[in-house]
Amino acid sequence: MKKLFLLLSAVLVGGVIFTSCKEGKKKEISRPNIVFIMADDLGYGELGCFGQEKIETPNIDRLAEHGIKFTNFYSGAPVCAPARCMLLTGRHPGHAQIRGNNEMAWRGDVWDYKKASEDPNLEGQYPLRKGTQTIARLLRQAGYRTAAIGKWGLGGPLTDGRPTEQGFDLFFGYNCQRQAHNYYPGHLWRNDEKVSLDNPIFPPHQHFPKDEDPYDPKNYEKYKGNEYAPDLMIQEALKFIEENKEHPFFLYYPTPIPHVALQAPEEWVEKYRKLFGDEEPYLGDKGYLPCRYPRATYAAMISYLDDQVGQIVNKLKELGLYENTIIFFTSDNGPTYVGGVDTKFFDSAHPFRSEYGWGKGFTHEGGIRIPMIATWEGHIPAGTESDFIGAFWDIMPTLCELAGAPVPDSTDGISFVPTLLQKGEQPRHDHLYWEFPAYTGQQAVRKGNWKAIRDSIFKGNHSIKLYDLNNDIREEHNIADQHPDIVEEMAKIMKEDHTPSKVFRLGWVDKEEKEEKMKAPAVEPK
Numbered sequence: 001m002k003k004l005f006l007l008l009s010a011v012l013v014g015g016v017i018f019t020s021c022k023e024g025k026k027k028e029i030s031r032p033n034i035v036f037i038m039a040d041d042l043g044y045g046e047l048g049c050f051g052q053e054k055i056e057t058p059n060i061d062r063l064a065e066h067g068i069k070f071t072n073f074y075s076g077a078p079v080c081a082p083a084r085c086m087l088l089t090g091r092h093p094g095h096a097q098i099r100g101n102n103e104m105a106w107r108g109d110v111w112d113y114k115k116a117s118e119d120p121n122l123e124g125q126y127p128l129r130k131g132t133q134t135i136a137r138l139l140r141q142a143g144y145r146t147a148a149i150g151k152w153g154l155g156g157p158l159t160d161g162r163p164t165e166q167g168f169d170l171f172f173g174y175n176c177q178r179q180a181h182n183y184y185p186g187h188l189w190r191n192d193e194k195v196s197l198d199n200p201i202f203p204p205h206q207h208f209p210k211d212e213d214p215y216d217p218k219n220y221e222k223y224k225g226n227e228y229a230p231d232l233m234i235q236e237a238l239k240f241i242e243e244n245k246e247h248p249f250f251l252y253y254p255t256p257i258p259h260v261a262l263q264a265p266e267e268w269v270e271k272y273r274k275l276f277g278d279e280e281p282y283l284g285d286k287g288y289l290p291c292r293y294p295r296a297t298y299a300a301m302i303s304y305l306d307d308q309v310g311q312i313v314n315k316l317k318e319l320g321l322y323e324n325t326i327i328f329f330t331s332d333n334g335p336t337y338v339g340g341v342d343t344k345f346f347d348s349a350h351p352f353r354s355e356y357g358w359g360k361g362f363t364h365e366g367g368i369r370i371p372m373i374a375t376w377e378g379h380i381p382a383g384t385e386s387d388f389i390g391a392f393w394d395i396m397p398t399l400c401e402l403a404g405a406p407v408p409d410s411t412d413g414i415s416f417v418p419t420l421l422q423k424g425e426q427p428r429h430d431h432l433y434w435e436f437p438a439y440t441g442q443q444a445v446r447k448g449n450w451k452a453i454r455d456s457i458f459k460g461n462h463s464i465k466l467y468d469l470n471n472d473i474r475e476e477h478n479i480a481d482q483h484p485d486i487v488e489e490m491a492k493i494m495k496e497d498h499t500p501s502k503v504f505r506l507g508w509v510d511k512e513e514k515e516e517k518m519k520a521p522a523v524e525p526k
Contacts, residue, residue: 365473
């Protein structure tokens with residue numbers, strides 16, 4: 001039924017889409033340009049339009065004011081690489097190629113920043129397979145120019161997983177997530193070319209020297225360089241828009257901000273230093289780089305990103321493209337707990353919990369529920385709010401429908417174009433499923449107001465926790481013993497939605513699968 005709905009609701013004829021309406025009439029819509037902006041580790045509550053009170057985000061808030069805000073949208077995973085995989089391939093975690101951050105340490109000393117800066121064989125994470133059906137590949141086949149500018153994380157510069165082999169005409173930014181731990185890197189990548197920057201090479205994980213004064217800002221100058229990578233990325237993004245103003249384009253902008261290390265241009269830090277006053281320095285004891293003003297710097301990074309969003313919108317308006325461009329803004333997962341970020345001060349995942357065990361790295365709401373905004377002037381009703389329960393694997397069929405591109409049968413997602421345009425009947429998920437083979441191993445299911453979590457899988461845990469999100473949004477009261485029938489249903493979903501992976505194993509869950517399916521050995525899903 002899902003594929004039939006997509007075929008009937010979006011047909012590309014001569015460069016326009018005909019979208020079915022409730023009244024049975026058809027409205028002609030030009031194929032929009034698509035700008036998809038994804039922040040890195042931005043919490044659900046770190047935007048003004050989602051309740052943030054300390055960090056100013058006027059440009060992103062304006063997107064919500066002129067478009068639609070989703071309050072029940074989820075990432076594909078609670079960390080970087082798998083979230084990106086599920087976004088670009090339209091598969092849920094039980095079917096996805098990449099389900100965790102895999103640094104492939106067998107290659108050598110991949111965590112030695114200097115060695116990895118010099119040897120591209122040491123860069124990058126576990127790669128997407130050759131010929132993978134990505135959003136970029138599908139949109140390019142439909143006539144779109146495609147660009148990925150920011151942080152990749154789905155295959156090193158010498159692998160089949162690199163962006164230029166996965167449907168992107170242009171890539172500029174960090175190929176490797178580890179290199180992205182420093183905003184003043186020694187190099188970035190433009191397609192398959194290594195671009196050297198005017199920055200000294202220094203490790204992005206250090207402790208502040210014990211023989212130096214931690215209150216003297218001059219002693220933190222060593223953690224900066226001359227070229228701030230996000231400055232270069234926005235320049236490339238604006239240039240891509242300018243050069244493709246006569247063609248439909250897809251700009252995927254996975255910025256590394258606000259992922260630590262805490263580094264931001266001085267003028268932005270100074271703005272918040274004045275607002276917050278003096279504060280205790282961060283000395284690197286929880287990883288990444290020391291920072292004299294950690295709260296001010298974190299807020300500065302988010303406001304700096306907000307300014308970039310404003311630059312993109314202004315460029316679209318300047319070129320007369322704004323009204324035919326749909327802009328999405330989201331985050332890859334919840335807020336971090338390391339690197340000097342004070343999520344308690346900012347209430348980063350509000351109304352959810354964000355401390356260790358509840359935010360990034362975990363399948364609780366604070367780790368996977370994310371802000372999602374979409375704006376398309378004249379098409380998406382302004383000031384709309386939706387409780388549609390969706391996830392990253394819904395992005396592929398949605399963008400394909402908007403572009404008039406065929407949707408592959410392999411996707412686990414459903415198009416939410418009817419919700420975006422407030423027209424037609426919106427298909428709904430029966431449930432959403434997650435698995436995460438790290439942080440002791442986890443599975444989770446959202447079904448209606450019910451949320452089930454199985455954690456500590458690698459420690460042999462079989463039990464499931466159950467929460468009623470209508471009455472317990474912070475997941476603080478496990479009521480599994482009161483609803484054994486719901487728990488049994490959730491356990492069945494966890495079993496049926498999981499396909500074993502050769503690389504990203506899930507402890508005893510995979511062992512049971514192997515014992516039950518001796519005639520069907522585990523293979524990577526196609």
